[in-house]
Amino acid sequence: MDQMLYASTNGQTPTVGLAQALIQGQAPDKGLYLPVSIPRFAPGELESLRDRSYPEIAAAVLAKFVSCTFPPETLEEMCREAYDFDVPIEPVDGRRYVLRLDRGPTASFKDFAGRMMGQMFGRLHRDAPGRLVILTATSGDTGSAIAHAFYKIPKIDVMVLFPPAEVSARQRKQMTTLGENITAVGVQGKFDDCQALVKQAFTDRTLAGVQLTSANSINIGRLLPQIVYYVYAAVRLTPEGGPIIFSVPSGNFGNMMGALLAARMGVPVERIVVATNQNDEVPRFLETGRYEKIVPSRHCISNAMNVGHPSNFARVVSLFGGWLDETGTIRRMPDMEQLKSLLWAVSVSDEETRETIRRAWHERRLLLEPHGAVGWLGLERYLHEHPSSAIAVSVETAHPAKFPEEIEHLLGFTPEAPPSLAELELKNERFLTMPADYGAFHRLILDTYRS
Numbered sequence: 001m002d003q004m005l006y007a008s009t010n011g012q013t014p015t016v017g018l019a020q021a022l023i024q025g026q027a028p029d030k031g032l033y034l035p036v037s038i039p040r041f042a043p044g045e046l047e048s049l050r051d052r053s054y055p056e057i058a059a060a061v062l063a064k065f066v067s068c069t070f071p072p073e074t075l076e077e078m079c080r081e082a083y084d085f086d087v088p089i090e091p092v093d094g095r096r097y098v099l100r101l102d103r104g105p106t107a108s109f110k111d112f113a114g115r116m117m118g119q120m121f122g123r124l125h126r127d128a129p130g131r132l133v134i135l136t137a138t139s140g141d142t143g144s145a146i147a148h149a150f151y152k153i154p155k156i157d158v159m160v161l162f163p164p165a166e167v168s169a170r171q172r173k174q175m176t177t178l179g180e181n182i183t184a185v186g187v188q189g190k191f192d193d194c195q196a197l198v199k200q201a202f203t204d205r206t207l208a209g210v211q212l213t214s215a216n217s218i219n220i221g222r223l224l225p226q227i228v229y230y231v232y233a234a235v236r237l238t239p240e241g242g243p244i245i246f247s248v249p250s251g252n253f254g255n256m257m258g259a260l261l262a263a264r265m266g267v268p269v270e271r272i273v274v275a276t277n278q279n280d281e282v283p284r285f286l287e288t289g290r291y292e293k294i295v296p297s298r299h300c301i302s303n304a305m306n307v308g309h310p311s312n313f314a315r316v317v318s319l320f321g322g323w324l325d326e327t328g329t330i331r332r333m334p335d336m337e338q339l340k341s342l343l344w345a346v347s348v349s350d351e352e353t354r355e356t357i358r359r360a361w362h363e364r365r366l367l368l369e370p371h372g373a374v375g376w377l378g379l380e381r382y383l384h385e386h387p388s389s390a391i392a393v394s395v396e397t398a399h400p401a402k403f404p405e406e407i408e409h410l411l412g413f414t415p416e417a418p419p420s421l422a423e424l425e426l427k428n429e430r431f432l433t434m435p436a437d438y439g440a441f442h443r444l445i446l447d448t449y450r451s
């Protein structure tokens with residue numbers, strides 16, 4: 001098989017192979033990498049996956065993108081190690097389902113990408129000299145997913161910077177109870193301070209002796225694993241290859257990109273409902289054709305979706321022939337007819353989100369948390385306007401037990417925590433604290449990692 005190449009959405013830089021795209025993260029022209037062409041399933045291939053396990057389906061899908069870098073037997077092993085948890089598809093009524101992506105180690109869908117990134121980076125770096133240090137700043141969920149993804153991966157260290165005043169106790173414990181190759185650092189400041197420190201370290205030549213890299217949300221390695229669960233749901237729920245609708249609660253648009261790529265690969269997707277909170281720049285773009293980022297982003301209870309300029313939207317625009325640059329300027333319009341025939345976008349308010357959590361529980365015993373509720377209401381709205389006999393799947397991106405106060409307030413009980421969250425209470429925390437000062441951060445990096 002020929003090597004799959006990856007091109008930047010800004011188109012100002014040469015194409016690269018997978019390993020380079022993974023290590024670089026962002027393309028040198030500040031664009032995002034996408035496969036030069038999207039591989040398609042062979043006739044009969046989807047049907048043949050119907051009875052396979054999640055790791056087997058993952059290996060079959062990912063092979064189309066990574067086979068030159070990771071041969072089939074290696075890839076199968078990677079998928080078995082990454083995906084050792086359940087992926088429940090919960091029936092709601094006749095044709096509607098909720099896909100729960102919350103059974104990984106940090107109870108959010110970010111584990112699907114994180115766990116595979118851990119495998120990919122671990123294997124790529126295994127025979128290279130020295131240790132690789134992943135620096136990341138977090139406002140909560142990403143840092144814990146990255147920390148768990150790289151936990152005990154040989155020859156890789158992780159340093160996570162977080163603002164203690166801005167993360168919940170549970171989020172903090174997800175980062176501070178690991179130890180081993182994971183170093184958690186509480187920065188006396190805000191999330192923006194953490195991010196500024198990490199950015200400065202990446203451009204600091206005096207740190208050249210330490211191999212620093214990021215594993216941030218725009219990395220192509222985060223995107224590819226997110227195709228798999230859409231293929232999984234489709235082959236399980238539509239054995240005759242019938243049409244399927246996905247509703248995806250969206251913030252930075254990485255998750256919905258997985259559904260879009262699955263559709264391009266040949267999964268018979270009727271529509272992708274893109275449900276946002278009040279950060280509604282994309283629903284507005286679909287309505288008006290004008291893209292205006294929202295600065296600063298709006299604070300909503302589905303807090304992992306508070307993104308006013310989703311970086312992955314450049315990839316969506318690119319797949320429909322347009323060009324959205326890193327500043328948020330549309331340089332070439334995508335084919336809006338085509339785009340709107342596959343994507344349907346809707347914005348949901350906090351009040352509607354809370355009402356949906358109440359209603360889903362009281363009417364159907366369907367337990368949702370704020371992000372999943374945005375997706376569910378989005379699906380209801382879509383089906384109300386476009387009656388369809390297709391199977392419809394709404395994606396639940398986090399475990400309700402991650403939002404105990406909100407659920408308790410709305411439903412009068414605290415959801416039971418999955419084992420991964422419950423165990424946190426018993427573990428010891430260990431983390432460093434540091435002022436939001438680059439000099440101190442620079443010393444910390446050298447003291448921790450200089451060999």
Ligand SMILES: *Cc1c(COP(=O)(O)O)cnc(C)c1O
Nearest residue numbers: 250251252253254255304397398
């Ligand atoms: C990150 C996150 C989202 C948003 O996903 P995107 O890929 O950024 O659109 C939704 N829900 C939860 C729980 C998340 O952590």
